[in-house]
Amino acid sequence: MTSAPMDGGGELAAPxxxxxxxxxxxxxxxxAPLAAVRDALTGSFTIASGDIREVRRAYFDTxxxxxxxxxxxxxxxxxxxxxxxxxxxxxxxxxELAQDVSEPLYAxxxxxxxxxxxxxxxxxxxxxxxxxxxxxxxxxxxxxxxxAKTVLRLELESPAGLPARLRLRSLRGYEHEQRQVAxxxxxSSQFAPGAEPLVDSAVHAAGGKPAGMTPAVSVPxxxxxxAQLAVARVLEALTAVCDANLPGTRAALDNEFLHDFRVxxxxxxxxxxxxxxxxxxxxxxxxxxxxxxxxxxxxxVRDLDVYIDGFDELPGLLPAELRGELGPLAGLLDERRxxxxxxxxxxxxxxRAEQLWQRWRRLLAGLDGLPLxxxxxxxxxxxxLCGRRIRKLHRRMVTMGKAIEPDSEPAAYHELxxxxxxxxxxxxxxxxxxxxxxxxxxxxxxxxGLQNVLGLHxxxxxxxxxxxxxxPEVAARAAGVGPQLAMGAxxxxxxxxxxxxxxxxxxxxxxxxxxxxxxxxxxxxxx
Amino acid sequence: MTGKPRAKVLATYNIKGGVxxxxxxVNLAYVAAEQGASVLLCDLDPQAASTYLFRxxxxxxxxGRGLLRLRRAAGEAIKATDYEHLDLLPADxxxxxxxxxxxxxxKPAARxxxxxxxxxxxxxxxxxxxxPSISLVSExxxxxxxxxxxxxxxxxxxxxVYEQLSELTQRGRVGDGKLQIFAFFSMVSTxxxxxxxxxxxxxxxxxxxxxxxxxxxxxxxxxxxxxxxPVGVSAPGSQAAVSYRALxxxxxxxLDERK
Numbered sequence: 001m002t003s004a005p006m007d008g009g010g011e012l013a014a015p016x017x018x019x020x021x022x023x024x025x026x027x028x029x030x031x032a033p034l035a036a037v038r039d040a041l042t043g044s045f046t047i048a049s050g051d052i053r054e055v056r057r058a059y060f061d062t063x064x065x066x067x068x069x070x071x072x073x074x075x076x077x078x079x080x081x082x083x084x085x086x087x088x089x090x091x092x093x094x095x096e097l098a099q100d101v102s103e104p105l106y107a108x109x110x111x112x113x114x115x116x117x118x119x120x121x122x123x124x125x126x127x128x129x130x131x132x133x134x135x136x137x138x139x140x141x142x143x144x145x146x147x148a149k150t151v152l153r154l155e156l157e158s159p160a161g162l163p164a165r166l167r168l169r170s171l172r173g174y175e176h177e178q179r180q181v182a183x184x185x186x187x188s189s190q191f192a193p194g195a196e197p198l199v200d201s202a203v204h205a206a207g208g209k210p211a212g213m214t215p216a217v218s219v220p221x222x223x224x225x226x227a228q229l230a231v232a233r234v235l236e237a238l239t240a241v242c243d244a245n246l247p248g249t250r251a252a253l254d255n256e257f258l259h260d261f262r263v264x265x266x267x268x269x270x271x272x273x274x275x276x277x278x279x280x281x282x283x284x285x286x287x288x289x290x291x292x293x294x295x296x297x298x299x300x301v302r303d304l305d306v307y308i309d310g311f312d313e314l315p316g317l318l319p320a321e322l323r324g325e326l327g328p329l330a331g332l333l334d335e336r337r338x339x340x341x342x343x344x345x346x347x348x349x350x351x352r353a354e355q356l357w358q359r360w361r362r363l364l365a366g367l368d369g370l371p372l373x374x375x376x377x378x379x380x381x382x383x384x385l386c387g388r389r390i391r392k393l394h395r396r397m398v399t400m401g402k403a404i405e406p407d408s409e410p411a412a413y414h415e416l417x418x419x420x421x422x423x424x425x426x427x428x429x430x431x432x433x434x435x436x437x438x439x440x441x442x443x444x445x446x447x448x449g450l451q452n453v454l455g456l457h458x459x460x461x462x463x464x465x466x467x468x469x470x471x472p473e474v475a476a477r478a479a480g481v482g483p484q485l486a487m488g489a490x491x492x493x494x495x496x497x498x499x500x501x502x503x504x505x506x507x508x509x510x511x512x513x514x515x516x517x518x519x520x521x522x523x524x525x526x527x
Numbered sequence: 528m529t530g531k532p533r534a535k536v537l538a539t540y541n542i543k544g545g546v547x548x549x550x551x552x553v554n555l556a557y558v559a560a561e562q563g564a565s566v567l568l569c570d571l572d573p574q575a576a577s578t579y580l581f582r583x584x585x586x587x588x589x590x591g592r593g594l595l596r597l598r599r600a601a602g603e604a605i606k607a608t609d610y611e612h613l614d615l616l617p618a619d620x621x622x623x624x625x626x627x628x629x630x631x632x633x634k635p636a637a638r639x640x641x642x643x644x645x646x647x648x649x650x651x652x653x654x655x656x657x658x659p660s661i662s663l664v665s666e667x668x669x670x671x672x673x674x675x676x677x678x679x680x681x682x683x684x685x686x687x688v689y690e691q692l693s694e695l696t697q698r699g700r701v702g703d704g705k706l707q708i709f710a711f712f713s714m715v716s717t718x719x720x721x722x723x724x725x726x727x728x729x730x731x732x733x734x735x736x737x738x739x740x741x742x743x744x745x746x747x748x749x750x751x752x753x754x755x756x757p758v759g760v761s762a763p764g765s766q767a768a769v770s771y772r773a774l775x776x777x778x779x780x781x782l783d784e785r786k
Contacts, residue, residue: 142609147582147584149581150607150609171606172606173606173614174607
């Protein structure tokens with residue numbers, strides 16, 4: 001079949017394997033692109049041209065560019081949404097656009113058609129945001145053989161302010177002719193394979209980042225550079241992610257903005273704490289206090305987000321007769337999240353937050369010019385300082401973990417988990433670029449295994465505590481005892497999960513703290 | 528390739544030539560594709576009239592034998608037409624020996640169905656344009672198709688063909704007994720009293736069901752060979768084009784009733 005828009009159910013088809021036909025060419029010459037196409041194909045093929053029309057196209061993706069990462073592009077045009085492969089091959093899906101393009105889209109609101117079905121597993125609950133607009137002159141062209149039969153469809157697109165593009169839409173059974181056409185166009189020197197798809201050029205031109213913004217921060221560094229330089233670059237990158245996620249957090253576009261904001265805030269705190277000798281000793285205590293305050297202020301919303309996002313799964317944890325009894329709890333959680341959001345926004349708008357960010361930015365901008373007398377580690381080599389901290393944190397975790405028994409208080413597990421997060425951040429932010437993936441990768445994997453168990457334990461403990469705390473209020477609202485019984489049953493289930501996590505702890509910890517792992521840490525990271 | 532094959536297979540068939548089989552196959556395929564369905568038109572007639580109309584070279588690698596024997600031959604021979612959603616499996620001159628080629632197989636009548644099986648996952652409709660004959664190829668077509676579309680020129684002799692076919696089907700000698708037969712009047716001239724009279728008499732005949740829509744005798748249809756386009760393209764507002772749209776609508780309605 002030809003590449004054609006279709007509605008219905010199913011997934012976006014991949015292009016035929018082994019297809020070497022370039023799906024898009026960019027005009028490189030100064031002349032009119034249609035004339036260039038005709039010239040290039042003269043003697044071999046003729047061109048039938050359709051009417052030129054003006055097209056307004058709006059591109060969309062999630063903040064972290066999930067569609068792009070999945071090889072897809074989403075755009076609105078002619079009051080419809082179109083989902084296409086970035087490489088221009090394969091099938092095109094389209095669906096109705098029933099809202100203004102400036103409003104975020106959600107897979108849940110697109111459910112029902114093939115478009116929503118194709119997007120949902122990729123974007124999940126993330127908002128799909130309007131990234132850039134393009135106005136272009138579009139003209140359909142057909143390449144005809146000697147029988148005046150169409151052997152290839154071309155779409156000539158001339159976007160305002162950007163080079164013209166020629167999209168090649170393959171036709172079944174004419175692969176040989178298509179290769180001939182592509183070869184002739186490329187040989188003419190008037191066209192070249194597109195370095196980047198139009199969507200990326202448009203997003204660049206609009207001042208955006210086509211690859212989106214993810215919380216993953218990867219800063220190159222050398223073990224032999226002064227630690228203050230490496231630390232400043234990492235903190236700047238983390239701050240940029242916090243900044244970028246703040247508007248989406250404030251507008252509650254989706255829950256991942258706050259999550260990513262908090263992850264980067266926690267990473268900043270870990271760096272400030274573990275590598276504090278690089279920063280002015282006088283500034284560190286208040287910075288740490290203020291950063292912690294911001295983390296605390298944003299915590300309740302995140303906890304409630306996690307609860308509410310996973311709420312659909314809770315009835316499945318209950319006996320059949322109690323599954324319909326969670327309504328009052330759902331209502332309470334929604335209300336609490338609203339209140340918590342208000343409190344969080346107040347914190348964001350506060351004098352304390354404003355001063356924190358001002359001080360913070362000033363500090364980062366001038367870090368390498370600050371006096372060295374209260375920054376003993378500023379000029380220490382990055383490899384030495386970070387290696388030393390990684391070794392020390394690892395040893396501390398081994399000691400803490402050894403002291404944990406099956407009947408230890410939940411707080412002991414939680415403390416170990418917090419240390420684990422700091423170690424993981426140090427390993428990912430500094431360990432990988434300084435010591436390489438071969439050494440650090442397995443350490444991160446073993447640590448992740450341990451952290452997963454500790455994370456499940458902590459989540460269930462927090463959820464259980466929240467239920468206990470909310471029980472009186474739910475009881476006061478509910479007409480019968482059903483909701484209380486349901487919450488009691490949930491707490492029982494959470495406690496079972498937490499106990500199961502405790503049961504898995506020893507094996508995961510043994511892996512993390514194995515003699516071979518400890519020997520590697522001793523040998524690889526300096527004292 | 529998983530799941531239930533979605534394509535309905537329709538074959539234009541009549542033992543007589545010159546009754547409008549090819550123009551029906553081409554125009555119905557075009558109308559269905561124009562309405563958004565994915566359609567494969569298979570030109571099984573060695574005269575290759577459908578293939579010619581779509582400006583495709585009448586050549587299938589390996590010829591008729593290859594088509595029947597090789598697993599992927601049909602898929603690889605398919606050509607996109609100039610129209611969205613409409614592909615063509617071209618004819619080949621060797622199809623004149625398709626009967627002999629079918630005879631090589633243990634179950635010759637089931638062979639075409641097997642060849643089309645993978646394609647039924649790719650398309651909504653597969654339309655077979657058959658050569659006029661009663662032969663092993665016809666039996667193959669009856670076995671592969673869900674519906675026979677039988678153009679009947681409103682003349683006594685032509686109507687008799689449909690009558691015979693209907694009798695055969697009812698006796699279970701054609702296909703698997705589930706084959707539906709949709710006859711319709713073709714090349715109708717309302718100016719000819721004989722046509723009108725025959726149409727009335729055939730419709731009244733017990734046991735023969737004729738679709739309500741008929742296709743007129745029209746210059747636009749005759750000119751298809753010259754213009755090499757479906758009438759929906761060369762004369763979209765013509766009575767012929769309107770009639771094919773109406774015929775497709777009636778056929779679709781009857782197919783939907785059977786779901």
